[in-house]
Amino acid sequence: MERLTELQLRHLAIDTPNNPAVIGSVDRFDRPLQVDRVRNLLEAQLSYLPRFRQRVLPIPGHLGTPVWADDTDFDLRRQVLTRRVADAADEQQLGELAAEVLATRLPRDRPLWQLWVITGGGAGALIWKLHPALVCGPDALDPGQLLYEPVTDGGNGWPGGGLDWFDEGLDTGDTDWGGFGSPWQPEPMPGPRELLLAAGTEAAAGDGWLPRLRRAAVEGFGTVLTLAPFAGVAADAATDVVGAWVTGPPPVGSPLAGATSRKRALALRVLPAETLATVQTLLHGACDRQDHGAHHPHAREVGVIELVLAGLAEALAELPGVLAEPVDTVAILVPGTGAGSATENPVVSRVRTLPLAGASFCTRIDALAESAAAEPAGKDPVFGDPVFGDSVFGDSVFGGWPAATRRDLAVAAAAEPPALVHDLLTVEVDAGGSTIRLADAVLVGSWPVVPISAGHQLTLGILRLAGQTYLSVYADREGGPDPERIATAIGSAMMAAVRDLEEQR
Numbered sequence: 001m002e003r004l005t006e007l008q009l010r011h012l013a014i015d016t017p018n019n020p021a022v023i024g025s026v027d028r029f030d031r032p033l034q035v036d037r038v039r040n041l042l043e044a045q046l047s048y049l050p051r052f053r054q055r056v057l058p059i060p061g062h063l064g065t066p067v068w069a070d071d072t073d074f075d076l077r078r079q080v081l082t083r084r085v086a087d088a089a090d091e092q093q094l095g096e097l098a099a100e101v102l103a104t105r106l107p108r109d110r111p112l113w114q115l116w117v118i119t120g121g122g123a124g125a126l127i128w129k130l131h132p133a134l135v136c137g138p139d140a141l142d143p144g145q146l147l148y149e150p151v152t153d154g155g156n157g158w159p160g161g162g163l164d165w166f167d168e169g170l171d172t173g174d175t176d177w178g179g180f181g182s183p184w185q186p187e188p189m190p191g192p193r194e195l196l197l198a199a200g201t202e203a204a205a206g207d208g209w210l211p212r213l214r215r216a217a218v219e220g221f222g223t224v225l226t227l228a229p230f231a232g233v234a235a236d237a238a239t240d241v242v243g244a245w246v247t248g249p250p251p252v253g254s255p256l257a258g259a260t261s262r263k264r265a266l267a268l269r270v271l272p273a274e275t276l277a278t279v280q281t282l283l284h285g286a287c288d289r290q291d292h293g294a295h296h297p298h299a300r301e302v303g304v305i306e307l308v309l310a311g312l313a314e315a316l317a318e319l320p321g322v323l324a325e326p327v328d329t330v331a332i333l334v335p336g337t338g339a340g341s342a343t344e345n346p347v348v349s350r351v352r353t354l355p356l357a358g359a360s361f362c363t364r365i366d367a368l369a370e371s372a373a374a375e376p377a378g379k380d381p382v383f384g385d386p387v388f389g390d391s392v393f394g395d396s397v398f399g400g401w402p403a404a405t406r407r408d409l410a411v412a413a414a415a416e417p418p419a420l421v422h423d424l425l426t427v428e429v430d431a432g433g434s435t436i437r438l439a440d441a442v443l444v445g446s447w448p449v450v451p452i453s454a455g456h457q458l459t460l461g462i463l464r465l466a467g468q469t470y471l472s473v474y475a476d477r478e479g480g481p482d483p484e485r486i487a488t489a490i491g492s493a494m495m496a497a498v499r500d501l502e503e504q505r
Contacts, residue, residue, distance in 0.1 A: 064199025315489030
């Protein structure tokens with residue numbers, strides 16, 4: 001039995017009905033997917049993901065730290081589910097379904113993940129639903145990292161032969177791929193006596209009273225947050241207050257703060273690559289002429305995340321009714337890698353201040369550049385390598401696409417101490433330039449869905465893949481801003497920036 005870490009306990013503590021701790025992703029493919037084939041493919045990889053066949057067992061009486069234990073009732077039919085929509089290629093339909101799926105907590109009586117296979121029309125999609133406690137930590141692996149393969153030079157990245165292996169191996173029931181692993185046999189699930197003995201061993205280990213006190217406090221918060229919603233609306237508000245204390249409170253008076261409901265709204269967009277490239281080129285030219293960014297030379301290194309955030313500021317400042325009241329700035333929490341990362345998660349988070357009132361698109365870019373330039377060398381998640389660099393993760397031996405794990409670790413960083421005051425969380429992931437496929441289906445769209453923590457109303461997810469940029473805007477349906485309007489306004493702001501910069505030339 002392996003005890004949960006303090007970071008994993010934090011993620012369990014903030015997992016409430018109003019704010020489920022769920023890392024999501026919507027992946028769209030160019031052809032329909034068969035749920036049985038997806039289950040078979042996933043089963044073949046689970047030997048590399050032992051945690052995905054385990055569940056969390058609490059110690060009786062909360063006398064010790066919960067443990068991971070094999071789920072003796074594990075069944076992929078309970079983990080890999082299916083839904084049908086009219087057209088799985090339609091971003092609006094996928095967004096509505098994903099918002100419904102991701103708005104609920106994962107059951108605690110089974111492994112903390114689900115995969116939804118979406119069918120309809122001539123396309124297919126997957127909706128990933130993972131608990132942060134399952135995938136946080138420096139050695140974490142995401143199933144997407146193992147299931148998907150890059151197509152390079154007309155071939156594929158799997159040593160087992162990719163599509164041939166899928167068709168000839170899995171369809172014959174062979175789940176012992178390439179000679180690795182063996183049929184899984186779960187360890188017997190420990191009973192109350194064994195769990196209490198484990199708690200006694202933990203207490204006798206003498207790891208110090210302070211770590212034990214911290215774990216007890218986190219578990220205590222988790223108990224309060226779990227039971228409080230049954231007491232009514234007032235208790236729901238209390239869970240938001242406590243949860244916000246754990247994950248990082250919004251600024252006082254933030255227009256993006258408030259109690260959350262149990263409903264979510266999600267907008268999915270593909271940002272035109274040509275527009276993004278044009279804005280970057282024009283900004284670089286403006287910097288070279290020193291008619292823009294003269295005081296902030298790093299502005300010529302503008303990346304996609306800066307363009308999206310500047311567009312977001314435009315949306316929040318200009319759209320009537322998006323914010324309940326006008327404000328001058330918003331604080332953006334941006335996870336990234338760098339020196340000083342926590343031991344459980346090689347990610348650090350920093351806050352970027354984004355001006356709203358009386359600012360132009362270029363002025364906002366300048367502000368982001370100035371904020372980033374103030375960071376110590378090697379600690380900058382905004383400029384240079386986008387969020388995660390190969391110096392931390394390197395290439396995955398299973399296809400070289402660790403983007404899913406990078407996304408998971410970035411989201412997990414938002415719950416790490418110290419809790420930073422912020423208006424909204426933005427996660428950017430670079431998935432590389434290769435074409436990605438699942439068996440014979442090509443990945444043609446991928447949107448990371450960043451969870452909303454207590455006290456907050458909005459998150460952004462950005463993923464770059466094979467020259468395209470995918471944006472998700474996730475909000476509370478009842479109290480938060482309209483994600484469809486924000487997503488549309490971000491695209492419009494970039495088009496307007498192109499016109500303005502061209503006029504300046």
